[in-house]
Amino acid sequence: MVDNARHNILSRIRQALSNPVPLPFPDAQNHSVKSVFRSSENNTDEINLFAENFKKLQGRFIYCENDSSFEKNLLQVISERSWTSVFCRDSSIRTFLNKIKIEPCNDLAVCDVAITDCEYLIARTGSIMMSSHQESGRTVSVYAPIHICIARRKHLVYDIENAFEQFSLKHEGNIPSFITMASGPSRTADIEKTLVTGVHGPKEVFCFLIDS
DSSP states (O other), X not given: OHHHHHHHHHXXXXXXXXXXXXXXXXXXXXXXXXXXXXXXXXXXXXHHHHHHHHHHTTOEEEEESSHHHHHHHHHHHHHHHTOOOEEEOOHHHHHHHHHTTOOOBSOGGGOSEEEEOOSEEETTTTEEEEETTSTTTTTHHHHSSEEEEEEEGGGEESSHHHHHHHHHHHTTTOOXXXXXXXXXXXXXXXXXXXXXXXXXXXSEEEEEEEOO
């Protein structure tokens, strides 16, 4: 009985595959189709647009002119928040933290804040694009109570389409198994339709953009 049902199901699948259904909107995959969103005119506009949209999503944006400015701003935030356990897996960021006399902790479960880099910043949506190919892996940005993302100007793109175009070239032939978009702190309205932040992830998300 089970074998007959399995045979019938597989037969229907084979029959369906032998008669492919044409795409209902064939032009949707055509790259010549004009975007409905107006692109920014220059990179400065994209910085302002990302900052505006990121803040709307309750993210905390900090602009840094250069590495020296970033060092000063990061130390100030860490001091003001009294963070003592800073987790980071990214080797280049760990080197920088050691330079400014911050010893990263090695236990994500007990840290105050976790620091990662990113794949791209998406200006139009105020989102941070991350993947499992980063040294931070899948869990760091969502497990810690506070997430700090460090990005540079080269990471900033206008829209998701631009991000995936560059992402595909960057990881050509070795696409990560995990890609995510983080748009501010986690939030849910499942409980009595009341918006609550920090339930399934970080309660706060910082983005330091180094303009160099």
